[in-house]
Amino acid sequence: MSEINYPKPDGIITFDRLSSVYLTNTSHRENQPNHLKLKNKDTAIEVNYDVYRSPEVRYCPAGVYEIIEDSLSGNNRLQINSQNCIHCKTCDIKDPTQNIKWCPPEGESGPNYSRM
Numbered sequence: 260m261s262e263i264n265y266p267k268p269d270g271i272i273t274f275d276r277l278s279s280v281y282l283t284n285t286s287h288r289e290n291q292p293n294h295l296k297l298k299n300k301d302t303a304i305e306v307n308y309d310v311y312r313s314p315e316v317r318y319c320p321a322g323v324y325e326i327i328e329d330s331l332s333g334n335n336r337l338q339i340n341s342q343n344c345i346h347c348k349t350c351d352i353k354d355p356t357q358n359i360k361w362c363p364p365e366g367e368s369g370p371n372y373s374r375m
């Protein structure tokens with residue numbers, strides 16, 4: 260299957276991921292507990308990656324999920340950069356096996372849209 264080449268964001272109608280995440284004004288305490296949990300860690304690779312090529316890497320608007328290849332073993336693992344989450348809750352709904360459990364962030368953390 261060939262990769263789709265989308266046009267670059269024009270800054271008028273379409274925007275790059277980083278500046279869109281910046282607009283959410285999201286903040287978290289540096290060492291707050293991870294609010295994104297996997298019900299089964301093995302499913303992230305054995306089903307999500309092996310069958311679907313980890314759709315969470317593509318649908319998450321904040322780039323929270325990454326597939327990292329272990330340089331020693333050559334095995335893949337799912338890395339969750341929960342501090343980047345903008346709490347859209349897409350992963351909680353869209354995960355093919357409902358393996359990702361989104362929990363509300365600690366009080367007063369999360370997105371803070373200044374113009375809403």
Ligand code: SF4
Pocket residue numbers: 295318319320321322323343344345346347348349350351361
């Ligand atoms: S709720 Fe899930 S999909 Fe949305 S930004 Fe956070 S990790 Fe990404």
